[in-house]
Amino acid sequence: MKITRQKHAKKHLGFFRNNFGVREPYQILLDGTFCQAALRGRIQLREQLPRYLMGETQLCTTRCVLKELETLGKDLYGAKLIAQKCQVRNCPHFKNAVSGSECLLAMVAEGNPHHYFVATQDQNLSVKVKKKPGIPLMFIIQNTIVLDKPSAKTIGFVKAVEAGQLVSTHERQSIEQQKEEQGLVKSPEQRRRKKRRKISGPNPLSCLKKKKKTQDPAASASKKKRPRRRVRNRPASRVLSEKPAAEGN
Secondary structure, rough: OHHHHHHHHHHHHHHHHHHHOOOOOEEEEEOHHHHHHHOOOOHHHHHHHHHHHOOEEEEEEEHHHHHHHHHHHHHHHHHHHHHOOOOEEEOOOOOOOOHHHHHHHOOOOOOOOEEEEEEEEOHHHHHHOOOOOOOEEEEEOOOOEOOOOOOHHHHHHHHHHHOOOOHHHHHHHHHHHHHHHHOOOHHHHHHHHOOOOOOOOOOHHHOOOOOOOOOOOOHHHHHHHHOOOOOOOHHHHHHHHHHHHHHOO
């Protein structure tokens, strides 16, 4: 039975690897329900997951999942301890935390560019994950870890890509990488580099001599001030001495 499970897991992994670029280390996003099921089934995730997937794995979670487990209280204390030992991935809900299921859906949005696995016992979350192509889904049944087969949405997406109707995220990333290697597109590092300003000489227009303004001679003549005549004040003693002489005549 164990060999059959590993054969199925190997087949499913090959499908996701060839069509969606899933690779080691496999990043597995855990929610609180999966941690609780592992605790009840006494499953050592760090030992059994790499053995089952036949490759290196990274157990991951988010702040929203940890926050949700804290609010649920003592009943899920053991699940919280398991989740706290996982690597915490940055989610877009830094300021306002959301439910664990909503957070995991946001982590695998836009084509699942980081190739996350979703590990959950939540049926509603599983249904929503299956509606998104290219997301490996894991769950625990009868104290056994199971990698679910590719969903109908995922298989339909792959068929559309093969027919040339769509381009997968993996193919888009590989095309962009080839363009960067061939120099057709600037890499993100080249875009970040600031262009150095070339040291240039002075502006030739600023070196020209300023032209003297030509003025109209008529306007300049009008602007000239007329000279004021100076009126000399005669002394009062002289005026009085001349007055009696004039009366005698």
